[in-house]
Amino acid sequence: MSQHTLTIVPEGLIPDLLTRDASFTAVEKVFAAMAAGEAYNFPVVREAIGHEDALYGFKGGFDRTGGVLGLKAGGYWPNNLDKQGIINHQSTVCLFDPDTGRVTAMVGGNYLTALRTAAASSVSIKHLARKDAKVLGMIGAGHQATFQLRAALETHAFEKVIGWNLHPEMLPNLAKVAEEAGLPFEAVDLPGMRDADVIITITSSFAPTLMADHVSPGTHIACMGTDTKGKQEVEAALLARATVFCDEVAQSISIGEAQHAIASGLIKEQDVTQLGAVINGAHKGRASDEEITLFDGTGVGLQDLAVSAAIVEVAVANGTATVVPL
Structure with a gap:
């Protein structure tokens, strides 16, 4: 049995690993895969939790072609900036092995979410404006x-x-x-x-x-x-x-x-x-x-997963990820 590992890429490393170009490419490709029926998103769970006026939920999906399975957990805490000095959107992405279901990676989702959201609008501007x-x-x-x-x-x-x-x-x-x-x-x-x-x-x-x-x-x-x-x-x-x-x-x-x-x-x-x-x-x-x-x-969750998989690949290749044996 091969050793199973968990790759962790914390939030602080993401800005050095993820570019706007890479985000644009990942989002454009995953939109195309969705339209071709090669990737699909799971139903979104998004709820008001009755605490700190927060909205919390999950977005996930499976890209069969890319072999990427996972979810992003997080949401919107409107009081964060005023009370904590941190941004209101907070999230983390978890990736899983589609062959076994075992967790393979955890990736900080805040900066990633900002770039992939911006990439989505810019993809639409490129193709429709x-x-x-x-x-x-x-x-x-x-x-x-x-x-x-x-x-x-x-x-x-x-x-x-x-x-x-x-x-x-x-x-x-x-x-x-x-x-x-x-x-x-x-x-x-x-x-x-x-x-x-x-x-x-x-x-x-x-x-x-x-x-x-x-x-x-x-x-x-x-x-x-x-x-x-x-x-x-x-x-x-x-x-x-x-x-x-x-x-x-x-x-x-x-x-x-x-x-x-x-x-x-x-x-x-x-x-x-x-x-x-x-x-x-x-x-x-x-x-x-x-x-x-x-x-x-x-x-959509597939945006987060596609970008996260790219981040993990770069982080492992350049040795900046933390790899934990499980």
């Missing part, structure tokens, strides 16, 4: 928004960033990233988003902020904050005006932005298409320069 997109709009200016902005700026030759946040004092977070990229930044009101060619929403809102009349024809919107029943960042009428894509249909219609449009009878489940179908060439994607496209990114 107009090629001549020049103005990038940001709704939300928290920790995750800076990751979103950096990743998005690498997809197109953007010339300007505009932003809105419920708490305007946080907008300098976005301005700093834009400045690093050599681009001007402008704070706008919500109707000012009509000037954007691409809009990313990344908030924790339970009421719509971006309305249908805030969006111009030809815009691509990446909705990245809604991942729980009841959350909502954009007006349901916007989905009725748009061609809607998602990471996974089942999640989109149950815990994503599509939940509200479907409940209102504005769209049907068959109106929502996996982004992976565009990546695979099974769907043409954007049909015209006037079309509004919308990506409903709820975040």
Whole structure:
């Protein structure tokens, strides 16, 4: 019997092991595998635990082609930053041997989650936004928004960033990233988003902020904050005006932005298409320069697993992982 080991890659090592390029590639590939039926996600468990206003849950899945099985456990603790000085999102990824079920790795999930979430929106921007997109709009200016902005700026030759946040004092977070990229930044009101060619929403809102009349024809919107029943960042009428894509249909219609449009009878489940179908060439994607496209990114477990497997491989190869015999 061969010796079984557990590989541990702590949170502090992840930024040195994981790049935006690697995250983008892993997410693009796993979206394509999902659309091809080669990988699937398990139903999401996400619950309010009745303590510290926290939402906690599990996202998992199995990629048969890559031989990756596992889950991410974690959630959102809204009081962390104020009380503990740590980020509100906390998570850990566990990987298992699909042949035996034995645990093989534990990987810090916070930085990983931020990069893979940003990668998902940037994959959607690459495949769905107009090629001549020049103005990038940001709704939300928290920790995750800076990751979103950096990743998005690498997809197109953007010339300007505009932003809105419920708490305007946080907008300098976005301005700093834009400045690093050599681009001007402008704070706008919500109707000012009509000037954007691409809009990313990344908030924790339970009421719509971006309305249908805030969006111009030809815009691509990446909705990245809604991942729980009841959350909502954009007006349901916007989905009725748009061609809607998602990471996974089942999640989109149950815990994503599509939940509200479907409940209102504005769209049907068959109106929502996996982004992976565009990546695979099974769907043409954007049909015209006037079309509004919308990506409903709820975040799937397979994103975390694919990125985690890549991290483990690099960490073992360069000797930075902790390997424990079991």
